[in-house]
Amino acid sequence: MPLKDLLAPELDVLFCGINPGLTSAAVGMPFATRGNRWWTALEKSGFTPRVLAPAEADALLTWGLGLTTMVRRPTTRAAELSRAELVAGAASLTDRVLTWQPRWLAVLAVAAFRTGYGWPGSTVGEQDLRIGATRVWVLPSPSGLNAHFPPRRLSKEFARLRRAAALPDRSRRPAR
Incomplete structure (x- = not known):
């Protein structure tokens, strides 16, 4: 599906x-x-007010957040994708960005961004690349296989993007 x-x-x-x-x-x-830390990172970084279940993904739109993939083909691990698939996926993603015009594009994997867009020196954070008026930010992969970014560090990187995008911290609970 x-x-x-x-x-x-x-x-x-x-x-x-x-x-x-x-x-x-x-x-x-x-x-x-279960091993994917995406939903927790969104909440801990303040993008969402609580940890959403995958079935609640449509709720992201209510907070001005969207979700797509670079490559459509499912795999066990992203490492199974070829360079050609990542380059073609980046071209398709660029078309979607130009059509929908988000303020920010956040690519969830440094290596995929480097390969797909041909920016070998890219690191986590804002990129010099713009797609139309859309600013580009690269985040670490939220996969549990990404040992370089444990949950707390991953959430901090997501929060850096949220602050750069000038979005409110929705994870804060009102004081009682």
Whole structure:
């Protein structure tokens, strides 16, 4: 089952995963495996007021957030994708960004961004690349396989983007 894009005109941030995993593709929901830290990172960084379940992905649109993938083909691991698939995926993603015009594009993997867009020296953070008026930010992959970014560090990187995008911290609970 292909994953549907969560797109709307002029989103604040369009998040872009590398490609769907087999579990996500089978159930038709993004970031559906237990080992993926995406939903927790969104809440801990302040993008969402609570940790969402994969079935609640459509709620992202209410906060000006969208979700897509660079490559549509599901795999067990993103490392199974070829360079050609990543380059073609980046071209397709660029078309979506030019059509929908989000303020920010957040690519969820440094290596996929480097390969797909041909920017070998890219690191986590804002990039010099612009797609139309859309600013580009690269985030670490939220996969549990990404040992370089444990949950707390991953959430801090997501929070840096939220602050750069001038979005409110939705994770804060009102004082009692």
